[in-house]
């Protein structure tokens with residue numbers, strides 16, 4: 001008991017010292033990424049150097065499905081454009097950056113060759129029907145409520161290790177900008 005007490009005190013002392021410095025970060029900033037039946041779904045904002053990432057998610061897939069999209073909001077807090085150059089995950093054999101531009105009147109899924117640009121002091125929204133990260137050759141179906149790791153690499157050298165949440169494709173209504 002005595003040892004526990006000492007450890008408890010040490011932990012409290014550390015906490016007390018840490019509180020002033022952490023005051024701003026104590027409550028993670030949350031943003032609404034969508035809703036399920038009108039109930040808003042919030043995700044924490046994660047910061048990696050000049051990049052802020054909000055709510056990386058994927059939608060669940062049916063057995064036998066080979067592809068899925070990954071979506072999130074990306075913010076660039078720096079003075080220069082930063083590009084998302086690539087994404088990696090163990091959840092699929094191939095990971096590609098895609099856009100859905102209108103080509104001759106038809107929305108066409110197109111590989112992004114020079115990365116997805118995030119303007120200086122701007123943000124972009126990866127969402128169904130727009131920029132997305134395409135998983136091809138899923139190792140196994142994406143099940144609702146699960147998550148999987150993904151690493152993003154940016155043109156300024158920033159790397160972001162993320163956990164991608166899988167939401168039920170039937171339920172999640174996505175909020176876009």
Ligand SMILES: [Cu+2]
Pocket residue numbers: 069098109132133134
């Ligand atoms: Cu795609």
